[in-house]
Amino acid sequence: MITRLATAVLLVLAVAACGQQASGPGSAPAPAPAAGAGAGTGGFGVTERAFVELSIATGEQAVRLLDLGFQRAAGAPLRALAHDVAADRQAELAELRGLLDTERIAYANHHAGHDMPGMPTGAELETLAASGNGFDAVFVRLLRAHLEESTTVVRSALGSVTHEATRAVANRMEQGRAVALHRLAEVAGTG
């Protein structure tokens, strides 16, 4: 009995609530949908920018890894490889920064301290620095991870990026990594 009465009361309340709806604040204005993921326009879109900023952050960490390798590796071929890949990264960083400069975008590091694919972390660099006699093996492992994982990122970008100048840099990045991985296999294979 009480339920039936209560239902009636609720109905009254519900109607009152509906009445409030018309005069209430209602929903926010619906803006036009934002541009999509930025792919496919040929311009320097959000995907291009995200890729370039990530690649700079990754490249800067890679240089730290490579400098450490050049200074500390016991094997001369490994030191030479570290030197050459570091030079590649420096050239690449200049190209990547050039893309942002052309677009008048100030670089910001969004990924510092993160465990990004292909980016040697601070903890990994500390481990390497403290690896003593095992230095070369740890360096080879971290360099391979950098090259392989950053290749994945570059290929991902080549699947989405349409801005020509960015694609050109990404293509060079992919080729450079393939060459470096080949050399690393040779060097690591010879111990």
Place this chain on the structure above:
Amino acid sequence: MRKNLTRWRRAVRIGLAVAVAATLTGGGLAANPDRASAVIRVAEFVAECQFSHRLPDDPIVLPALPGASHSHDFFGNRATDAFSTYQSLLGATGNCNPAPDISSYWVPTLFRGNTAIVPSGITFYYLGEVNNPAAIRSTPVGLKIVAGNSRATGPSDSIARWSCLHHGEVPPSKNFVVCPAGSMLETYLDFPQCWNGRDLDSADHKSHMAYPVAGNCPAAYPVILSKLRMVLRYPVSGDTSQLRLSSGAGYTFHGDFFNVWPPAEMDRRIRNCINVVVKCGPNGNPI
């Protein structure tokens, strides 16, 4: 689920009885203190979600770049990946209660050593918490919001909050806290709720949104939305020395939200829970 339903039913029954009493005695809804105690005067509704999947993707920060992100744990919408857009998410399903909320929510993955840890409790609160909750509007569809500072270099530039479930004696911290055995590590993250009324995203993914100042939205962000609060619980206690997020230390905790609530469902909750300051459950009805 069943337990919640039972509790909800009981609450409704009590609410009905009080409403009837209020009506019979001629008391108004707002004026009668007895009636006021029947609903909980907190502007809130919730979505209780599950872990969905883990990917090195981020559709906001690294759009269309699969595999380019640090690891994320995704909740809600089952289809979220690097290519997600509002339209693509709209065509998918989610795992939240309420089911209509197919929004996408994600956070960095928590690791102990190299073992990823899945949060076991995931609740998204939508709250008033401004001076004028009656002015709060529905979150626009497709809005993207990022909260927290993934680039924090220490506690001073972080809004992260870590605490222990049911162990308030452990002081909350911006970094991981050591929780007693049997407890759980939990983290709270409040999203900005003042919108510029124009952009669903921005170049830095932050500047289209702002936090209220002393309960009011800044002039450049005039549209007041409900505040999203993520509360995650991890089945973790004890030593924190091996804990890390894919974004670094505990103070780098951050969260992302991509709104795919059906507008009618969101509108109803804003109207019935937030604007009138009533605590609601996942179904958007008072509890």
